[in-house]
Amino acid sequence: MSTISKFKKLAGFSAFAFAAMTAANSVNAANWRYAHEEYEGDVQDVFAYDFKEYIEDNSDHTVQVYRFGELGESDDIMGQTQSGILNFVNQSPGFTGSLIPEAQIFFIPYLMPTDMDTVIEFFRESEAINKMFPKLYAEHGLELLQMYPEGEMVVTADEPITSPSDFNNKKIRVMTNPLLSETYDAFGATPTPLPWGEVYGALQTNMIQGQENPIFWIESGGLYEVSPHLTFTAHGWFTTAMMANKNFYDGLSDEDQKLIQDAADYAFEEIIVHIDGLADEALEKIKAASDEVTVTRLNDEQIEAFKARAPQVEDKFIEMTGESGKELLNQFEEDLKEVQND
Incomplete structure (x- = not known):
């Protein structure tokens, strides 16, 4: 057989092997469904699309992202994830707290620092977040993939x-x-639980007189239009979590599990860059859009008046969560002490 004939034969085998491999990959490829709680361009949306980008650049899988309202409210997308309709969900402890009481720890006021560098280091290094929380989520059929901060x-x-x-x-x-209801009760307000979809209208009609959110969400949701007086109380950061249906995750190959973990880590690093300066940018947009907006930043003395009311919220957290909550809070405080002393 001539060299050219051999080459043609080998090329034929290679083409066949490539076609067979491509066919196998397309059979194994999956379209994964991922829902979050925010609008286009908001922090959870950016995180979701960073995750999607990594998955699709490094595998034959695809990721379909659903934004707020496309599949219902926060409770709806969590239910769909637990039942296996969705593969991934991004939901803040503000809603997950009714399912996993310990997740409410982020709503103890003045527990978390407010300077970004300390907050980021805490999320990277915290034993409470990286070791204790995954076990708590697993008990409810959820694989915790990433917790990350969105803003003060x-x-x-x-x-x-x-x-x-x-x-x-x-x-x-x-x-x-x-x-969170306990927090605002301690602050002297009448806490009023409402799903997100009803907030703007309730503010507009004076059914409620206020709310809390990170500044980018106040800007993108137009809340300043109907609730124009902004107060920086320094009482905490908005935290969220990205997770998977545990049965789905456990059924994946080691290779796909690593792919997902790597994608979540990649999205975390990207979102940290994204939120740097985001609050200042959103505040400038709000000020430019409305002459009615006022901005109040509490001084140390004013903060102390609110801080003095925080212990009753901490006591309530321990009452709600028992020994597991107490252990988590102790670890949380140890982790914070370590990053604040660095």
Whole structure:
């Protein structure tokens, strides 16, 4: 056989092998479904698309992302994930807290620092987040893939807030989260649980007089239009979590599990870059869009008045969660002490 004939034969085998491999890959490829709680371009959406990008660049799998409202409210997408209709969900502990009470720890006011560098290091290094939380989520059929911060919490209201007495007789919207209700009760307000879809209208009609969210969400949701007085209380950061249906995840090959973990890690690193400066940018957009907006940043003395009310929320957290909550809180405080002393 000539060299050319051999080459043609080998090329034929190679083409056949490539076609067979491609066919096998297309059979094994999957379209994974991922839902989150925010709008196009918001933090959870950016995270989801970073995750999707990594998966699709490094495998034959595809990821379909669903934004807020496309499959219902937060409770709906969690139910769909637990039942296996969705493969992945991004949901904040504000809603997951009713399912996993310990996740409400993020709503103990003044537990978390507010400077970004410390917050990021905490999420990277915390034993509570990286070792204890995955076990808690697993008990509810969820594989916790990543917890990450979105931004400092800001209160909006119908007038500036500078002291707990300013919250008197005000209904403040909270997520459907018992501990967050306890926080605003401690602050002197009347906590009013509402799903996100009803918040704008409730503010507009004065059914409620305020709410809390990170500043980018206040801007993208237009909340400043109907609740123009923004107060930076320094009481915490909005945290969220990305997770998978555990049965789905456990049924994957080691290779696909690693792919998903790597994609979640990649999205975390990308989102940290994305949120740097995001709050300042959103605040500038709000100020440019409305002359009615006021911005109040509490001074140390004003913060102390709110801080003094935090212990009752911590006590309530331990009452709700028992020994597991107490252990988690102790570890949380140890982890925070370590990153703050670095």
